[in-house]
Amino acid sequence: MVIESYKIASHNDALLKAHENKLAYTTSEVAAAESIIQKLVDFQIAIPSWALGTGGTRFGRFAGGGEPRSLEEKIEDVGLLHALNKASGAISLHIPWDIPSDAKAIRALAAQFDLKFDAVNSNTFQDQPNQAYTYKFGSLQNVNKAIRQQAIDHNIEVIKHGIELGSDSLTVWLSDGSCFPGQLNFRKAYQNTLESLHEIYAALPEDWKVFVEYKAFEPNFYSMTVGDWGQSLSYARKLGDKAYTLVDLGHHLPNANIEQIVSLLLMEEKLGGFHFNDSKYGDDDLTAGSVKPYQLFLIFNELVEGMDARGMNHAKDLGWMIDASHNVKDPLEDLLQSVDAIMLAYAQALSVDRKALEEAQDNNDVVKAQEILQNAFRTDVRALVAEARLRAGAALNPLALYRELKVRENLIAERGLKTVSTGL
Ligand code: LRH
Ligand code: MN
Numbered sequence: 001m002v003i004e005s006y007k008i009a010s011h012n013d014a015l016l017k018a019h020e021n022k023l024a025y026t027t028s029e030v031a032a033a034e035s036i037i038q039k040l041v042d043f044q045i046a047i048p049s050w051a052l053g054t055g056g057t058r059f060g061r062f063a064g065g066g067e068p069r070s071l072e073e074k075i076e077d078v079g080l081l082h083a084l085n086k087a088s089g090a091i092s093l094h095i096p097w098d099i100p101s102d103a104k105a106i107r108a109l110a111a112q113f114d115l116k117f118d119a120v121n122s123n124t125f126q127d128q129p130n131q132a133y134t135y136k137f138g139s140l141q142n143v144n145k146a147i148r149q150q151a152i153d154h155n156i157e158v159i160k161h162g163i164e165l166g167s168d169s170l171t172v173w174l175s176d177g178s179c180f181p182g183q184l185n186f187r188k189a190y191q192n193t194l195e196s197l198h199e200i201y202a203a204l205p206e207d208w209k210v211f212v213e214y215k216a217f218e219p220n221f222y223s224m225t226v227g228d229w230g231q232s233l234s235y236a237r238k239l240g241d242k243a244y245t246l247v248d249l250g251h252h253l254p255n256a257n258i259e260q261i262v263s264l265l266l267m268e269e270k271l272g273g274f275h276f277n278d279s280k281y282g283d284d285d286l287t288a289g290s291v292k293p294y295q296l297f298l299i300f301n302e303l304v305e306g307m308d309a310r311g312m313n314h315a316k317d318l319g320w321m322i323d324a325s326h327n328v329k330d331p332l333e334d335l336l337q338s339v340d341a342i343m344l345a346y347a348q349a350l351s352v353d354r355k356a357l358e359e360a361q362d363n364n365d366v367v368k369a370q371e372i373l374q375n376a377f378r379t380d381v382r383a384l385v386a387e388a389r390l391r392a393g394a395a396l397n398p399l400a401l402y403r404e405l406k407v408r409e410n411l412i413a414e415r416g417l418k419t420v421s422t423g424l
Contacts, residue, residue, distance in 0.1 A: 001076065001080060001407060001410050001411060001414065002076075002079070002080075002083070003080060003083045003084065003401075003405065003407075005083075005393065007401070007405060008083070008084075008393070008394065008395050008401065011395050011396065011397070011400075011401045011404065012390060012395065012396050015396045015397060016396070019383065019386055019387070019390070019396050022382070022383035022386075023383040023384070023386075023387050025383070026379075026380065026381065026382075026383040026384055027383075029379060030351045030379060030381065030384065031351075031353075032350065032351065033384060035350075036347055036350045036351060036381070036384055037384050037387050037388050037391070038388075039314060039315070039346075039350060040087075040343055040346070040347060040384065040385055040388035041086075041388045041391055041392050042314075042315040043087065043314065043315050043320070043343065043346060044087060044088070044089040044090055044315065044320065045087055045088055045090075045276070045320045045321065045322060045338075045339050045342055045343075046088075046090035046091060046092045046118035046119070046319070046320060046321040046322070047078045047081060047088050047090070047091050047092065047321075047322060047335055048091075048092050048094070048275075048321065048322055048323050048324070048423075049071070049074050049078075049091055049092060049093045049094055049097070049098045049423065050094045050097055050098070050121075050422070050423030050424050051285075051322070051323070051324050051325060051326065051331060051335065051423060051424065052067070052068050052074050052077050052078070052331050052332070052335075052421055052423070053067040053068065053326075053331060053420060053421030053422075053423055054067065054326055054327070054331060055285065055325030055326050055327050055423075055424050056325075056327060057327065061327075062327070062328070063417075063418065063419075063420060064330055064331070064408070065408070065411075065412040065415075065416070065417040065418070065419070066408055066409075066410075066411030066412035066413075066414065066415045066416070066417075066419065067331075067411075067415065067419045067420055067421040068415070068419070068421045069415060069419050069420075069421065071093075071098045071099075071100060071101075071106060072106070072109060073415070073421075074091070074098065074421065075091060075106070075109050075110050075113060075115065076113070077332060077411075078091045078113065078115055079110075079112070079113025079114075079115060080332065080402075080407060081332060081335055081336060081339070081398075082113060082114060082115060083113070083394070084336065084394060084395050084398035084401060084402060085336060085339055085340070085389055085394050085395065085398045086389055086392035086393060086394035087339050087343060087388075087389070087392075087394070088335070088339055089114060089115060089116060090115060090116045090117065090118040091110065091115055091116075091117060091118065092117075092118040092119050092120070092121065092171075092321050093117065093120050093121065093161070093162075093165070093167075094120075094121040094123060094423065095120060095121065095122060095123060095154075095157070095158045095161055096123060096128060097123065097422040097423050098422060099161065100161060100164065100165060103161065103164035103165055104164075106165065107164075107165055107166060110165075116166065117162070117165040117166055117167040118167065118169070118319065118321055119162075119167065119169040119170060119171045119211060119273070119319055119321065120158050120159070120161060120162035120165070120167050120169070120170055120171070121158070121170075121171045121173070122154055122155045122158040122170065122171070122172055122173075123154075124139030124140070124151040124154055124155075124174065124175075125139075125173070125174070125175035125219070131150070132146075132150060133146060133147040133150050134147075135147070135151070135175075138174075138175075138176035138177070138189070138225070139151035139174060139175075139176055139196075140152070140174055140176060140192060140193045140196035140197060140225075141174070141176040141177075141184075141189040141190075141192050141193045141196075141225045142176075142192065143188070143192075148192060148195075148196045151196065152196050152199045152200055155170065155172065155200040155203075156199075156200065156203045158170060159200075159203055159204060159205075159208070162208075163205060168205075168207055168208050168209065169208055169209040169210065169211060169272075169273075169319060170200070170204070170208065170209075170210045170211070171210075171211040171213055171246055171319075172197070172200065172210060172211065172212055172213065173213035173215065173226075173246075173248075174193065174224075174225060174226050175215075175218075175219050175220065175224075176189070176193065176220070176224070176225040176226070177189075177217075177220030177222070177223045177224035177225050177227070178220055178222045178223045179220050179221050179222050180222055181222060183222065184223060184225075186223065186225075189225045190225065190231075193225050193226070193235070194235060194238055194239075197210075197212070197235055197239055197243075198239060201239045201240060201242065201243060204242055208242060209242050209243070209244055209272055209319075210239070210242060210243050210244070211244050211245070211246035211272040211273055211319060212226060212232045212235050212236050212239075212243060212244070212245055212246060212272075213226070213232070213245075213246040213248055213251070213275070214226045214227060214228050214229055214231060214232040214245065214246075214248075214251060215227065215248065215251035215283065216228060216251055216252060216253045217282070218282065218283055228252075228253075229245060229247070229261045229264075229265060232245040232246070233245055233265065233268060233270055236270045236272075237270065243270075244270050244271060244272025244273070245265050245270050245271060245272055246272050246273050246274070246275065246319070247261065247262060247265070247271070247273075247274050247275070248274070248275035248277070248283075248323055249274070249275065249276060249277055249278065249279070249288075249295075249296075249299075250275075250277050250278070250279040250282070250283040250284060250285055250323075251275075251283060254281075258295065258299055259295070259298040259299045259301065259302045260302070262299055262302045262303060262306070263302040263305070263306055266302070266303070266306035266307065266309075266310070267306065269310070271318065272318065272319055273318050273319020273320065273321060274318070274319065274320060274321060275321055275322070275323030276288040276296075276320070276321065276322045276323070276324075276338060276342055277322065277323055277324040277338070278290045278291040278292055278296070279291065285323065285324045285325035285424075286324065287324065287329070287334050287337050287338050287341065288322065288324070288337075288338040288339075288341045288342050289337075289338070289341025289342070289344070289345060290337070290341070293341065293345070294377060296341065296342070296345040297345045297348050297349060297376075297377045298373075299345070300345045300346050300348070300349035301349045301352060301373065301376075303318075303346075303349065304346075304349045304350060304352070305354070308354075314346075320342070322335065322338050322339070322342075324338060325424045330408055332402065332407065332408070333399060333402060333408075336398050336399050336402060337399065340385065340398070340399075343385045343388070344381060344382065344385055347381040347384050347385055348376050348377055348379060348381055349376070351376045351379055351381060352372065352373065352376040353372055353375075353376075356368075356372050357369055357372045357373065360372060
C-alpha cells in the first residue's frame with residue numbers, strides 16, 4: 001500500500017488553520033522555535049525490521065493481521081511510516097530474520113520509499129536450522145573455540161550483507177552469560193568475547209562502526225557477558241576507534257540513571273547510538289515515552305548538552321533507532337507513537353534555556369535549575385514537531401491519517417489475517 005501525497009495534502013488542509021494558531025502561540029513561547037523546527041526536519045529515526053509484526057511473550061502472541069510476509073513488504077511498511085511522518089527514513093535489518101535475497105533490488109525498493117539502511121544486527125542468540133553448533137551456552141564467550149568461530153563467521157556474514165545494502169554499522173547484542181553462580185568463569189568469558197570481537201572488528205570496512213549493545217539480564221538471569229555500560233565501554237575501548245557502546249533504554253536495572261550514563265559515554269566519545277523504547281519493569285520493549293516520558297526528556301537533555309559541547313551533528317553523529325515489540329498495539333501505530341515521542345523529547349530538550357541553566361547550576365540554585373528544566377518539559381512543543389512534518393511533506397497528524405485511510409484494514413485485505421512476519 002502506498003499513501004499518495006495528495007491524500008496527505010488534503011489531510012493537512014483540513015488541519016492547517018488550527019495548526020497555524022497553535023504554531024503562532026508556541027513560537028511566541030519558545031525562543032529558538034525556528035532553529036528547533038529545522039533540526040526536527042533533519043532528524044531521522046531508524047525503524048527495526050523485526051518490529052513490524054505483532055510481538056508476543058512466552059504466554060502468548062495475538063496476531064493483528066496484515067503483517068508483512070517478506071523483507072519487501074517490511075520495506076513497504078516502513079515506507080508507509082516515512083510517508084506519514086518523514087522522520088522514519090531508515091530501516092535496521094536483523095540477520096537472518098531479514099536476509100536480502102537480492103541486495104540490489106532491495107536497495108532500489110528502499111530508495112523508492114526514500115529509505116536508507118541503518119545498522120545491521122547479527123543474531124547469535126538463536127540456533128538456525130542447519131547450524132553446526134548450538135549457542136545454548138553462548139556464542140562469542142563460548143568455551144568451545146569452534147562455536148566462537150561460528151559466531152564470528154556469522155557476524156562477518158552480516159557485515160557483508162550490510163555493505164551490499166549501503167549500511168555503515170553493525171550492532172552486536174550478545175545474549176551470552178550464565179544462569180547460575182559457578183556456571184561461568186567470568187574472566188575467560190570476557191577474554192573469549194573480546195578476542196572474538198577483535199576478529200569481527202578486523203572485518204569492518206574503514207568507514208564502519210560496531211555498536212556493542214549491553215543488557216543487564218534475559219535470557220540469562222545470573223550474569224550477562226556484556227551486562228552494563230561499563231562492560232560495553234571496556235570492550236569498545238579495547239577494540240578501537242570504530243567500536244562504540246549502544247544504549248537500549250530497556251536494558252538497565254531498575255532506577256538506573258540512564259541520562260547520566262549517556263552523559264558519561266558521550267564524554268568518553270564512546271556513545272554510538274540508541275535503541276529507543278520504554279519499560280516499567282524489565283526489557284518490556286514498550287512504546288517510547290509511554291511510561292517514563294520525563295526520563296526520555298532528561299536523556300535528550302544530556303544528549304543536546306553533551307553533543308553541543310563536542311560540536312557534534314545531532315542528526316548524523318549518533319545511531320537513532322527504535323527497538324520495540326508490540327503485544328497489544330497495531331505495530332505501525334505503535335511505531336508512529338514512538339517516533340512522535342522521541343521527536344517531542346528532542347524538541348523539548350532543544351528548548352531548554354542552556355545559558356540560564358548553566359548560571360543556576362554555577363550558583364547552586366537548585367530550585368531555579370529544576371524550574372528551567374521542567375519549564376521545557378512542560379512546554380507543549382507538539383506544534384513545532386507538526387510544523388517540521390508539514391515542511392517535510394508529511395502529515396500534520398500521522399496517526400489520524402493512518403486511521404482515516406484505514407491502512408491496517410487495507411493491509412489485511414492485501415495480505416490476510418493470519419500472516420506472520422519474522423522477528424520477535
Ligand atoms: C535484545 C535486543 C537486541 C536485539 C533484540 C531484538 O533484547 O534489544 O537489540 O537484537 O532485542
Ligand atoms: Mn535492543
